[in-house]
Amino acid sequence: VVRAALDSGLKMAQAVHAFKAFQLAHPEVEKTWFEVSNNIAILEYDELEDLADRLDRHGMALARFHEPDRDGELTAFCVEPEARKKVSRLALAS
Numbered sequence: 001v002v003r004a005a006l007d008s009g010l011k012m013a014q015a016v017h018a019f020k021a022f023q024l025a026h027p028e029v030e031k032t033w034f035e036v037s038n039n040i041a042i043l044e045y046d047e048l049e050d051l052a053d054r055l056d057r058h059g060m061a062l063a064r065f066h067e068p069d070r071d072g073e074l075t076a077f078c079v080e081p082e083a084r085k086k087v088s089r090l091a092l093a094s
Contacts, residue, residue, distance in 0.1 A: 001042075001044065001078075001079065001087065001090065002014050002042060002044050002093050003046060003048055003073075003075050003076065004044040004091075005046055008093070008094060010075075011044065011076075011093050012042070012093075014065060014067065014076035015076055017065040018063060018064070018075075018076035018077050018078040021065050022061075022078035024063070025061075025063045026063065026080070029061050033080070033081050039081070043087055043092060043093060044090065044091055044093040044094070045090050045091075048076070051077075052074070054086075055086060055087075058083075060080055062078060062079040062080065064076075065077065
């Protein structure tokens, strides 16, 4: 999930950063996802902190990416496939 206010090129870069952070933080979840599903959806939302915190409280594995070139702003996070139902209302990133 990327910050909606970013331009499209930056959204994609931040999504990749978040995915890499997730891969490092949760290698077994990422491995299972890759072998079983391999589906990716890049979604956008502006209240990233709130949404990430809510997913975290629900026990979802996730990884946040804070962009150093934007003063450490949270620009994206990647969450496990089980969060699909909790984020299905979000728009696809554009």
